[in-house]
Amino acid sequence: MREKIGGLITGAGAVANAWNPVIRALQPYYDFPLTSDSGNSILARLIYLVRWYSSLKTEHGATQYKIHLELLNEIKISISRELKEAQDSGEITVRASLIACAKLFLLSHSKKFAYITTNWDSVGSHAIEKELNKTHHVNIYPLHIHGHFDAPSGIYLPTEMVKEPYRLSEEEMTLGSTHGMAWRALEPATRIILFGLSLSPLDAELQQIIACGLDFDCKKEVIIVDPNHNEIAQRINLLINPARNISVTGYHPDDLAKKHTYTIKRQNKKT
Structure with missing residues (x-):
């Protein structure tokens, strides 16, 4: 058997409270309160923009790709930091x-x-x-x-x-x-x-x-x-x-x- x-x-x-740390990482970029749904939308659109600019073989594309890739990495670091702190503190x-x-x-x-x-x-x-x-x-x-x-x-x-x-x-x-x-x-x-x-x-x-x-x-x-x-x-x-x-x-x-x-x-x- x-x-x-x-x-x-x-x-x-x-x-x-899974989304709380993620929202805290994203909130500084916006001037109104975010939700888990808006957080999902923000991240999905950022991924789209990095993909899009990576495909443009122009000077503008290269510049925007660099800007958005740096933003993507910055946000990933911020999300990770907030999550670690939330786990250590018992918030999540x-x-x-x-x-x-x-x-x-x-x-x-x-x-x-x-x-x-x-x-x-x-x-x-x-x-x-x-x-x-x-x-x-x-x-x-x-x-x-x-x-x-x-x-x-x-x-x-x-x-x-x-x-x-x-x-x-x-x-x-x-x-x-x-x-x-x-x-x-x-x-x-x-x-x-x-x-x-x-x-x-x-x-x-x-x-x-x-x-x-x-x-x-x-x-x-x-x-x-x-x-x-x-x-x-x-x-x-x-x-x-x-x-x-x-x-x-x-x-x-x-x-x-x-x-x-x-x-x-x-x-x-x-x-």
Whole structure:
């Protein structure tokens, strides 16, 4: 019998006050109060502008590319600094429902699991490690597929991809290797839990990592824990190879007892 292996993927929804440090890093550039939504918009547009100016083979393009690339690096450093301070001070904390979810759906299922996160901080892995060490001596080595605040230049912003015209080859290799490790870690997992991960349509690279991880010959189930589990379940079902029969269920983080079923009955068509 194949050993059961689990997978836990967390996003910003796993952390309370997750956007506060990011907003503080961006606020000095604007004269009105920012929100998480406007923060996402600012970062996505900045990435667009750096890409655009990198493609212009003119003096103006070269000048603007330099200006925007410097701004991008400045903002990444500021975000990283704010996040580190917020983690050290306890301003950002893991949501209690993540620990409850891990105990109910993950730790009861398997002794081995991969922990993957799109977050730039470490509060999630630290909290789960602390919980596990109540009964076992373990260390968790999370895969930060969007980078970590310890390496500001390597943090991955909204709409970015591994291959970018402004990214150093060493950074591209590091991010690319982490993404590869993530989908390979998900391949043998028989239960994959998404917690606080919106699976945004703007993050096609994340979708592809999960799609690759799901397309493997073992019985799989995906459990989505998020207030918008119905919306996310639709996005997950789009990533599943129709030749695979994969169970998809959803839960609200405040009600882990109420299961919502989103499994698509496949006809096992070959693709």
